[in-house]
Each structure stands twice: as structure tokens, then as C-alpha cells.
Amino acid sequence: MTIARESSAAVQRRYIACPHCDTLHVEALIPEDYTATCRHCGHVLAAPRRNSYARVLSLAVTALILMLGALFFPFISLEAAGLSNRTSVVDAMLAFSDGLMLPLSIAVALLIALIPAARLCAIAYTLVPLVFGGRPYRHAETAFRMAERLRPWSMAEIFIVGVAVALVKVSGLASVSFGPAFWAFAALVIVTVLQDNAMCRYTIWKSLENQRR
């Protein structure tokens, strides 16, 4: 490895650098079910898994369907002293909708529904050609980069824990029962976690590149 050779264009494409510590590595084909880690900081660079595209794609589609159910079916209902109130997730998003609280309402809608849904769509859009063969769709790279960038802002799983805390707070006050949307949302969280874990970003980038040629 010499400096002169590294910067020549032909050799250069064979190098990658760890995104955390900038250490150079030679780009290599990582066999399925192996994990490649950074030699300096130990960050996982690539972890390709067998059939992972098909699995991630089907999980993303499942999550989208669950999300539709979770949004519009009744979520929880509350009963006290003969009065009752049913809430859907949409109601929870609109809870802040008066006056000053409106921006917060929009933010909650983004964090628990719109951003997760946008991410799932972008991931499905990226993966369909990788699963069924053929050239990646137009702007698939941009879509996938956006999905990655939005990852920390997708907070469906935090919302579910929030629901648990809220239920304990009202449990003394009233009786609570769960609607179908609650279970859909809980399943959505599990599916999303499975999907995130099955996805190797680096392998997806390489596949996109190879199938564009």
C-alpha cells in the first residue's frame, strides 16, 4: 500500500473508509453471513445476510399495512363514571391542534406516522428491483439516503412506550381497553425492529451500484 498508488483512479475505487474513524480498508466481497468490522474502531462495516433483501422488503410492506390499520382503527378506549372516549392514533396526533400547540401536533404526526411511512416507502422503492432483478428505479440512491437520514426521527417504538406510560397514569382514573389499532401498532414496532436489523446498508449500496451498470 503506497500513497502514490492509492490516489490513482483505478486503484482508488477498491478502497472504503470507516464512517466513524476514517480508517482505510480494501473493498472486498463479503460472503453472506459474515460480518466485516473496522480494524481500528470495531464499527460494523458490512453484514450481508442470505435473502435479506426479500426479507427486508416483505417486512417493510407488512409494516406499511400495519401502519394503515394502526392509524385509523380505534386505538384505546377509556371509560369512567359512565362516560367513555375512544381514541385513534390520529386523535393523539391532533391533541395539540389548538393555537400555539399546532406545530407540536404536526411534529407528533411526523414522528410517529409520516416519517416512518416515508422511510418504509423509500426502502421498498429501493429494494424492489434488487429483489426482482433489473435496474434500480430512478433516484433510488436519493430515496435510500433519505431513508437513512430519517432513521433517528422515526419514533413509532418510542410512541408505544409512551402509550404504556400514559395508561399507567390513567389507570387509577378510569378503565382502559385496547382496540385493534393498539395491537397493529405494537406489531408494527416489532416488524420495524426486525427489518432494521436485517438490513445491511453497505451491501445495498454495492448492489445498487452493480445493478446500475
Add this chain to the structure above:
Amino acid sequence: MEISGKSTPLRTARQAGLVACQHCYLVHETGAVRCQRCGGKLASRMPGSLQRVWAWLFAGLIVYVPANVYPMLITDTLGQHEENTIVGGAVELFNHGSYGIAAVVFVASVMIPISKFLAIGYLALGVRSTVAMHPHRRHQLYEIVEFIGRWSMIDVFVVAILAALVQLGNVAIVHPGIAAVSFALSVAFTMLSAQSLDPRLIWDADEEIR
């Protein structure tokens, strides 16, 4: 990627006069603007990283003050009017015997935000200093901050759910307080602060001694 073998010295892309993509890891010649593979913007180190870290961090600190002073939750139960701040809500849960949930609320809305302010400040200062912890330790801290910070949003969701759910006429009505807005902003600003920190800066002091 152990291809070059353990014996080769470790070098950074910057030392080799190259610039790496943060999204797909591919390296390019210095001066390249966009990544050939994924189209992402290239920068050897994110420009203005530290300034943005500090700016978002101070913004997050400033809005964290009203988040603790003003009520988060306004409850009207059978003629009783009650206003709860973040800490007040956790104390009340504790008094009702829900120790576990009180702990969750306290950790998510008090301990995590405060330790996050300290951790980000420490990491940003550590970039310039030679006496900081080993990069491995600092990098672990960075990953913990990235992973845990978003969980502070729990309290905002709790308020949203309660305000939507508890609308029982004269029996009980819950309204969100203004603190919900400033707390949500504080969490978002500190997340942006953590995201602005280029992790490669943490390792740079280590660059020469590899």
C-alpha cells in the same frame, strides 16, 4: 474487512489524501464533491461541525429551562384544577406507588436530557483537547448519546396520548401545557446537535500515533 492483513499500518483516508463518503464508505480523490456510488455530499470532515454542535446544544439548553418551569400537563378532575411540571408528574407517579413508571419518566425526561447536554459538551471539548478519554471510550459515549437521545421524546407522546384520551366531560379533562412544546424542541435540538458532530473528529487526535 481484513483483506490487507493485520500487519499493514492503519491509515485514515485523510492521511492518504482521500475523502470518504459517510453513507456508502467509498473513497474519492480530495476535491470530489459528490459520491460516485450514492450521490451523497462528500467532506473529509463535516465543515463547521463543532460550531453547529455548540449552536444546537445551547438552543437545546435554553428551551429546556421553560420546559421545566411551565406545566407539561393540565388536569381538571371533578372541579379540581391541577398543573404538573415534568418533575412534578414523576413525583406524583412515585407517590401513587407506580415506582417503575415514575423511574421511566424521570430517566427519560430529566436524567437523559441532562446527561446528554454534558456528554455532547464533553465530546465537543474533547476534540480539541489532549487530556480527554481514549477515543474508544469517547466513541462509545457518542454512540450511546446517538442511541438514547431520541427516547426523551416519550414524555411528549405521553402528553399527546393523555390529552387525546382523557376527554371525559365533567369527570376528567387533560390539556397539554406549554412545556410540552419547549421540551419537544429541546429534544429535537439536542438530537441535531449530536448529529452535527462528525464522529471522525473524535479519532483525529489518534491519527498520528497509529
